[in-house]
């Protein structure tokens with residue numbers, strides 16, 4: 001299969017890596033060569049770790065050899081499937097899908113890894129709503145089992161079947177849900193992270209204590225503030241905005257502290273500082 005990925009950030013890089021581990025021929029796009037170089041280095045490091053642990057059936061070089069990196073969207077013309085993983089912004093994604101709809105061969109399927117943005121709106125922008133779907137991987141992609149499969153209003157059965165089978169070929173467990181703001185994963189996860197941030201703002205406890213309470217008390221692998229830093233506070237804020245606007249209920253109001261930290265450029269792990277310093 002010719003597998004395309006748009007965005008070489010933490011999610012795009014992980015999706016490209018797992019697609020290549022599954023034997024697919026992969027092309028990855030980002031806006032600038034330096035972002036592609038950074039994405040490639042992250043993939044190399046992850047493959048090295050998996051190889052060390054005997055969790056890779058091919059050598060890291062073989063897997064990496066299946067991936068090409070490009071700044072030219074025209075290189076996606078022959079793709080059977082393109083998964084988009086760029087910034088969580090509806091306008092920017094919609095414009096990208098309009099271009100992909102004109103570039104990728106007509107029978108190619110387009111998918112978004114969006115955390116929360118309506119699949120149906122992006123499907124309309126693509127001009128091929130029957131062959132459009134949400135394919136939502138979890139972070140870190142090489143380690144997490146789930147792919148949330150979100151059907152838009154006009155997604156065909158054939159497209160849903162193809163994505164389910166592709167996720168399985170990638171060693172993931174696909175689970176289906178419908179197109180509502182935040183789908184299932186982030187409708188449930190993100191209010192918890194937002195509430196943890198609200199606890200920091202109100203001085204309920206120090207970040208370390210909040211994380212410790214949720215790790216030791218609820219057996220969560222990461223505390224909510226560590227996880228928010230890991231996801232990216234900009235992405236968390238964007239998801240909360242979609243929940244708040246899309247569901248129209250103030251229980252989804254983003255914490256003012258979350259908003260302020262994003263305004264200050266404290267985006268979590270990717271910027272070196274969030275609730276913790278990296």
Ligand SMILES: CC(=O)CC(=O)SCCNC(=O)CCNC(=O)[C@H](O)C(C)(C)COP(=O)(O)OP(=O)(O)OC[C@H]1O[C@@H](n2cnc3c(N)ncnc32)[C@H](O)[C@@H]1OP(=O)(O)O
Nearest residue numbers: 046049050115137138139140142143185186221222227231
């Ligand atoms: C926002 C959205 O739209 C949706 C989302 O994705 S929400 C986020 C969902 N993800 C989560 O909730 C993740 C929660 N965290 C976890 O499950 C775990 O902490 C984890 C799987 C990430 C790490 O596992 P862990 O056992 O707790 O910790 P850790 O010891 O750090 O990691 C295990 C190993 O995996 C390795 N590892 C971590 N990321 C890796 C990657 N991308 N590739 C390869 N190896 C990796 C670590 O280096 C570590 O290796 P060593 O044992 O050699 O040091």
Ligand SMILES: NC(=O)C1=CN([C@@H]2O[C@H](COP(=O)(O)OP(=O)(O)OC[C@H]3O[C@@H](n4cnc5c(N)ncnc54)[C@H](OP(=O)(O)O)[C@@H]3O)[C@@H](O)[C@H]2O)C=CC1
Nearest residue numbers: 007008009010011012035085086087088113114115139231
């Ligand atoms: N972080 C997470 O835990 C998860 C995120 N997601 C979703 O995946 C998507 C990507 O998130 P993530 O990988 O974390 O984000 P990153 O910030 O790591 O990467 C985003 C990518 O989008 C590119 N980008 C930014 N602006 C534009 C633009 N205007 N046009 C084209 N490309 C652009 C970035 O390139 P540049 O370097 O140029 O900015 C970068 O390659 C989002 O939709 C997010 O909601 C889904 C599951 C989990």
